[in-house]
Amino acid sequence: MSSTDELSTSTSVERNSAPAAKSSAKSPLKRLFDHSSADTSPKRKFVTSQGASFSAHRLPGTAYVDKTGLVAKLVLREGGYFVHRPRKFGKSVLLDTIHTFFKGNKEDFEGLKIYDDPAVSWDSFPVISLSMNEVRVPGEVDQYDARLASMVRKHAKKHHDIRLEDSSDSTQLFSDYIEDVYLKYKKGVVILIDEYDAPLLSCLDNENPKLLKGIGGVLSSFYSVLKSRAAKGQVRFRYVTGITKLARDSMGSTLNDLDSIDDKKRFPEMATLCGFTEQEIKTDYAQDLSRLAVLEEKTEVEFFEKIENLYSGYNWHLCGSRAALVYNPYAINCVFLSDDLKPCWADEFLPSWLKKFFRSCDFFDIANILSGTVPWSGRIGGFADLFDVLNPNSVRLVMWECGLLNVCFDGEERGYLGRCRYPNQEVRSVVERMVLDDMKKVPEKEERRKFHDGAQRMIEALRSDNIQLFMNEIAHLIDMIPNVVFGGGGIDVRTYESFYHTVVYTSLYTLPSVIDDVEFESEKTAAAGRGNFVVYSKTTAYITELKFEKPLDQALRQIEEKGYYRFPSLDGRHSKKRILAVAVQFNFDKHAKKITVDHDVKELRA
Template sequence: MEQQRRFYPIGIQTFSELRNKPYLYIDKTEHVYRITHSDSKYVFLSRPRRFGKSLLTSTLQAYFEGRKELFKGLAIEKWETEWTEYPVLHFDMSMGKHLDKEGLERYLLWQLKTLERNFGIESDIPDTNTRLTDLIRRACEQTGRQVAVLIDEYDAPLLDVVHEEEDLPILRNVMRNFYSPLKACDPYLRFVFLTGITKFSQLSIFSELNNIENISMLPEYATVCGISEEEIRTQMAADLEILAGKLGTTPEEAMRQLKENYDGYHFTWPSPDIYNPFSLLMAFSQGKLGSYWFGSGTPTYLIEMLNKFNVPPSKIGGTEAMASDFDAPTERMTSIVPLLYQSGYITIKDYDTNFDAYTLDIPNKEVRIGLMRSLIPYYITPDSLSTNSMVIRMARTMARDDMDCMLQLLQTFLSTIPYCERTDTEGHYQQVLYIIFSLLGYYADVEVRTPKGRVDVVLRTPTTLYLIEAKLNRTAKAAMQQINLKNYPERFALCGLPVVKVGINFDLERKTLGDWAIETQQIQ
């Protein structure tokens, strides 16, 4: 018998639509009950874009509206018995982007007017904060019950100006003014829930509302957004078999590929591995692996901030920090780490309890390759067509472990692209090699410590470990001499792979590889 087609909720952010149609729903209602019955009635959750924040907010709306029928068969039925209906004010700030002060104020007034209609309220109050106060009070008095206020993507109007010293304070004041009534309206409020990408600053937007509980890093909410491996194996087992068939492999191999590409997120520690839900569902829907989340939009401000803080590609991950260093307000950040973490480009990979230190790194292959692709215009060339063609050809040569052919291709490629600034240092070419090798899908690292020095680039393929030393306006022979003089291979003697030494000389005048030397390390 042919299995009924499964619909995947890609872009579906309304809980009622998802439940009334044959969409897959990963049950998060246990979290909904826990959130709404916690000690605090003011709650904030930060997660990257397309991680299910809007669907969670819509689920909370359905819960507070007492729509019991939508929750039939879900986990929340074990605990909820009353299903009380409350008045709900659901604000969606996602459309408040790219607006100036007047446009943002009009957008807020439009949302208020839309919600006022739900309660038959007419108002011509011009100030957004006074009008919000009036709406909360009148909704409570009209229904005889306290109000649930749900604010989705609270920070959306500020994200594109977070790096702008002139526009950020102006728009921040608009939002601060709008949110200011929430504390004064406490007697009228049953629950307040806010989602966003960046962490709020109580000193800026929520200057008066100082009793918000930030649940973003609490262990009990580790899986509140995203999809865990257990959820895939229990709630998507049949889907995994279908995907494996489309990929021409086994379910376990399909799982391994999904894990490599879309898994690896942790928002607390310890935590189950969390898969990017957008990319995961797209892979099941399309029947193939692709760069779905990263391809859906890389904010321009991210690239601008990488340049502002002078962060080279190889330094985006591999960071050790305390929680206060990355789970911090982005408008006052002194490094790019908070923005990278809260936007989902790096995530928690380990935690040292002795020193309260977290290890942060790029979560998975999709993000690593996506980041490298977005940085190519700044380090190599804006010509994406020639870059993609080059990467495909290089990947084929490296699949054969033909480093010599790969370097020939790179030499030709670099010699044909226009002049790029910042090409007069060894560090620039070190980053070029890092970007190229990362695009090939292999593990690469730079400035790797050994007992006698640092290896410029370490590249690991499934079959070989390459130790690469790069020189500028010298010779490949000089680069190889340094590898041998400092005995870099000794540090990797137990890696379990053949070690190949590669000395490369870059020609500053030609802006490409001059010559290179390749030697296989002899096993002692």
């Protein structure tokens, strides 16, 4: 099975046992963990690269999260399902799990949830499993139709010893293939389609709208066979995966009879089918969490808090339930494979067409969306068309489908009304760096030098606990942004609080790579809400709230009343640091086109 959207491969990478702790002298924290075997037991295998298979995850000593309980709920129904998730979220592994199940060999699932399910019968069914990224997209539509037809013929011969006619009509061959398999085995056919939208996204990468339309027509006809053969009673089960829902919606009624697992009313439990839940990580990776917490010289609570900030927050059921949030499975496996908490998904697996899409968007739209000030209202679907996906008006939907945006609900959920936010810090760092690249389109060498010098002064300001100097440098950075990025249509983004959020966030995210003694965390969830960000110097934790032309005392009261300073790390590794509430006020003189920054500080813990 070949796919670019894999959680792992059949070739696992086995690392040596965990390295020794940094110091031979046992700290109280290390003694606390001496009861675990994390420092002495062999390190498990973590499968992270391409070419996934169910069997690869079942090898001895390999980390595996059991999703077969949810798989059982799917396969017990004779119907069809549609699943869209970003790259590397385990769609293809689950597809191969379903493929293995329909072979009817119960022993392959020994020890898993589905094994002892009394409702499951282990009858075998013929399977047609196609990965749509196997066919390279040529420059002409007719050539693609012929190549797709060739793949169908080869698949029929290889997997079911069926010879199809030599035709370049992929739709007719696919229809004949399903019918011939049904007649050969006298059983309903299981049809699995992986990466159904891969050919279309390839056209987006190459910026070829004419070819995109043509390939879309071929695929719409090709996939219509799924519905027509199911209507004739020849299909037992259908399962289609891809990155976007937009492609399906753009094909009209072709795939609309497939049930989306994101229908939270019908399938509430399927929110976690792709991705890992907090409980799954704490249970299935318990020994790995203990081992790496020791290496990082943190308690398990502190260490998991960092994992949560970096990799959690994905939610495709559009609900306020924490139980529906999932972690990026690829990122989790990378953490324990490399023994390092670092961004490892968004940088590598964002499609190139999405980066082009960002360049086409207005900075005002991006700034407001990413700062959590734009409401998400209305039901998913019908917002945009894949064939017009580079239209900036599609920005919210495209970001949500690609895992760059979450929809949060504050308090009681009302319909689908929520706030757009980043899912986590990993995504925020990548997206805001792309935004910063646009903000820093300054060709003159002298201006680039000013950016560099300003960054250095920010570093020194944080090291010396000089918050006023740091805010002055932020103001200077804003002054250097070319006017062209401030938006058009009579709207100046400098009059919106979200603009200042984005600039400060982005500026701080450019610093960690060169600072060892300063930490930064954004959108910290505390007792009764989320603070803007927290900066830790060697001696101090700054709990910071940004406001645009609002009283400083209002921001200070908000920090105290909502308990923005109450979260585990301030009682853990930062417990001895003093805590300062920092209110930052941005003001913009519309006549002089000048931004000023003021601030006030209140000590919360000495």
